[in-house]
Amino acid sequence: STMPPLLSAIANAGRHGVLAKSAVVMERLGQVDAVALDKTGTLTEGTPRVTGIRPLPRTGLTEDTLLALAAAAEHPSEHPLARAVVEAARARRLPLPEALDFSSVPGRGVSSTIGGHAVQVGSPGRLLPAATGPEAAAVAELEDAGQTAVLVLCDDTPVGVIGIADRLRPDAAATVAALTELTGRTPVLLTGDNERAARRLAAEVGITDVRAGLLPQDKVAAVRHGESERHKVLVVGDGVNDAPALAAAHTGIAMGKAGSDLALETADAVVVRDELAAIPTVVGLSRAARRLVI
Ligand code: ADP
Ligand code: MG
Numbered sequence: 001s002t003m004p005p006l007l008s009a010i011a012n013a014g015r016h017g018v019l020a021k022s023a024v025v026m027e028r029l030g031q032v033d034a035v036a037l038d039k040t041g042t043l044t045e046g047t048p049r050v051t052g053i054r055p056l057p058r059t060g061l062t063e064d065t066l067l068a069l070a071a072a073a074e075h076p077s078e079h080p081l082a083r084a085v086v087e088a089a090r091a092r093r094l095p096l097p098e099a100l101d102f103s104s105v106p107g108r109g110v111s112s113t114i115g116g117h118a119v120q121v122g123s124p125g126r127l128l129p130a131a132t133g134p135e136a137a138a139v140a141e142l143e144d145a146g147q148t149a150v151l152v153l154c155d156d157t158p159v160g161v162i163g164i165a166d167r168l169r170p171d172a173a174a175t176v177a178a179l180t181e182l183t184g185r186t187p188v189l190l191t192g193d194n195e196r197a198a199r200r201l202a203a204e205v206g207i208t209d210v211r212a213g214l215l216p217q218d219k220v221a222a223v224r225h226g227e228s229e230r231h232k233v234l235v236v237g238d239g240v241n242d243a244p245a246l247a248a249a250h251t252g253i254a255m256g257k258a259g260s261d262l263a264l265e266t267a268d269a270v271v272v273r274d275e276l277a278a279i280p281t282v283v284g285l286s287r288a289a290r291r292l293v294i
Contacts, residue, residue: 013282017275018269018271027286029268031250034183034185036187037207042236047083048083050164051145051165055160067088069119073119073121074110076110078260079240099113101113107214108127122151124161138160139151147197148163148164148165149194175277188209188210188222189201189209191211223235223245257271257273
């Protein structure tokens with residue numbers, strides 16, 4: 001071929017399912033020597049399902065009324081956990097109450113006004129850090145089972161907990177192994193999710209360095225710390241919560257299928273087919289192209 005090596009590397013990467021936004025990206029991808037992976041939607045498939053519904057006894061709510069309340073509040077959110085809640089309500093054919101004033105905070109959750117009440121759905125650790133009552137017991141039960149527990153508050157009072165679980169991508173462990181081989185160090189896991197669920201999943205793919213309960217700016221701090229140790233950090237993520245870290249990274253790659261618009265816009269490259277294993281493949285390709293240029 002008469003194409004310059006970096007352009008043919010872009011074309012090649014595209015064939016492998018990674019769309020680089022410029023030739024410079026391919027060059028940078030060939031330089032990375034450390035990797036930070038997001039959990040939900042990146043190491044996992046990003047189509048989590050509701051696996052437990054725990055209305056708190058004193059509320060008088062049933063599973064269905066709790067689920068409908070949470071789904072109404074989550075309806076406008078594009079977060080994978082929100083989609084799981086809405087889908088579970090749809091599967092049960094529950095009518096959703098009208099929700100107003102939707103807002104969301106990345107890494108924390110959502111809030112809406114429903115029937116004049118402020119309903120919040122999100123991270124137990126963020127919404128109610130000092131929880132001790134039956135809600136804390138329900139959260140612990142679900143998290144010990146490897147699920148992500150989502151707390152539902154009505155006017156700042158806990159009314160129930162919903163457990164959500166996602167499948168590991170089939171190529172997650174092989175991807176972690178290939179990235180370890182390429183960079184000489186095992187990727188780290190950066191997640192906004194709880195420590196218990198994160199560690200359980202990390203162990204399955206061979207990751208030991210787990211940073212859980214992170215806000216978007218904490219993910220940025222982790223990337224900057226890597227840079228301060230002279231690493232060129234590749235960040236792979238899918239969510240709105242990953243966008244700042246994708247921007248701060250030496251190179252950012254977004255998961256295309258489940259990825260949020262913001263992550264796709266911010267990343268330097270996008271995995272267009274849903275194959276995580278394409279990432280180590282294109283890192284290898286970029287290195288080969290660099291060698292040709294030099
Ligand atoms: P990850 O970093 O693993 O992709 P996120 O940062 O997106 O996870 O989310 C972190 C935590 O914030 C979730 O585990 C959940 O507790 C909470 N959260 C964020 N958005 C929502 C939402 N729309 N509904 C419920 N919980 C949410
Ligand atoms: Mg994510």
